[in-house]
Amino acid sequence: MFEPPTMTLWQGRADTGESAPVWRWHQRVEAWDRQQPATPGMALVGFACDEGVRRNGGRVGARQGPAAIRRALANLAWHGETRCFDAGDIICSDRGLESAQDELAAHLSGLLHRRLVPVVLGGGHEIAWGSFQGLAGAVAAGAEVAPTIGVINFDAHFDLRNPAPGASSGTPFRQIAHWCERQGCDFHYLVLGINPSANTQALFQFAEANQVRWRTDIDCRAGADVAVYRELEQFVAPLDYLYVTVCLDVFSACYAPGVSAPAAVGIEPAWVIAAVRALKNLCREHAVGWLMADIAELNPCFDSDDRTAKLAARLVHEIVCDVSV
Structure with a gap:
């Protein structure tokens, strides 16, 4: 079910008396209207859903995530150069x-x-x-040759579990792999932050058999940047389009307690932010269209001091805004 944007979530302070712009997100985000003409920009879309986590045996509460991220975003300083719209929520009801x-x-x-x-x-x-179905459907429409889509996932888990008998939060990338197989195209999937103790041998075997690339949580750290960034470039260069997804359980629980499966080790937020900035540059350099991103697994029910929501908001800010100041 589609729910129009709730603009009352966008509240914060208003600064005055400066010679330079002093905008904050709540002053720049516009309500999206289905009837308005095509307008270049960014669009925030909520997916208020617990069902995949419930089926996967996790801690429910993620359906409250979209509103919590919006509230955390509202008072951040705005550095964007394009329009940004709140395009409402898709609500999962009746499981x-x-x-x-x-x-x-x-x-x-x-x-x-x-x-x-x-x-x-x-x-x-x-x-x-x-998200992937939406992207693939949009870029394939009218294309004479099937475009090459790559998926980069910052995640402690492969999420390559078998979707039979039913899909869950642990199956989406296997579903994408099956889609690629049906379409006769390669499955381009890179995972950064894998926790070996949270993924079975069967998942590693499936990943190897399907040419999935990955780096563990120990690999994704300061000092190992050169090797990982080289892999990012090798992955991005041949693509036509890029989809980036961040599962918040990739971060240490001290940064992201509000998730279904908190990480004992995890990776540092600053490292992921640096990787996001590098990906922006790589997409520009190789003329790759970064057309989709999402932030998953925020569970406000377990979020101490809104730490996870604030981290999620910072990631959205990095993706949307030009922060090279």
């Missing part, structure tokens, strides 16, 4: 995960056709199957 994912895909595809780049706010990581 109808599959129909909610289909509705999310259709909504995102429509936004992409209107020249907007969606940033999707979760919700569990089942968000990824809806």
Whole structure:
């Protein structure tokens, strides 16, 4: 079910008396209207869904994530150079995960056709199957040759579990792999932050058999940047389009307690922010269209001092805004 944007979430301070711009997010985010003409910019979309996490045996509460991220974003300083719209929420009701994912895909595809780049706010990581379907449907329409889409996932888990008998927050990238197989195209998937103790041998074997690339949480640290960034460039260079997804359980629990599966080790937020900035540069250098991003697994029920929501907001800020100041 689609729910229009709730603009009352966008509240914060208003600064005055400076010679330079003093905008904050709550002053720049506009309500998106389905009837408005195509307008280049960014679009925030919520996916209020617990069902994938519930099916996966996790701690429910992620359906409250989109509103919590918006509240954390509202008072951040605005450094954007493009318009940013709140394009509402897709609500999963009556445990109808599959129909909610289909509705999310259709909504995102429509936004992409209107020249907007969606940033999707979760919700569990089942968000990824809806996001990918929306992107693939939009870029494939009218294309003579199937475009090459790459997926980069910052995550402690592969999320490559078998979707039979039912999909969950642990299955979206296997669903994408199956989609690629049906389409006769390669599965381009890179995971950064894998926790070896949280992924079974079967998942590693499936990843190896399907040419998945990954780096562990220990690899993704200061001092190992050169090797990882070289791998980022090798991954990004041959793509036509890029989709980046961040599962907040990739971070240490001290930074991200509000998730379904808190990490004992995890990776540092500053490292991920540096990687996001590097990806922006690589996409410009290699003419790759970064057309989709999402932030998954925020569970406000377990979030101490809104730490995880604030981290999620900072990541959205890095993706949307030009912060090279």
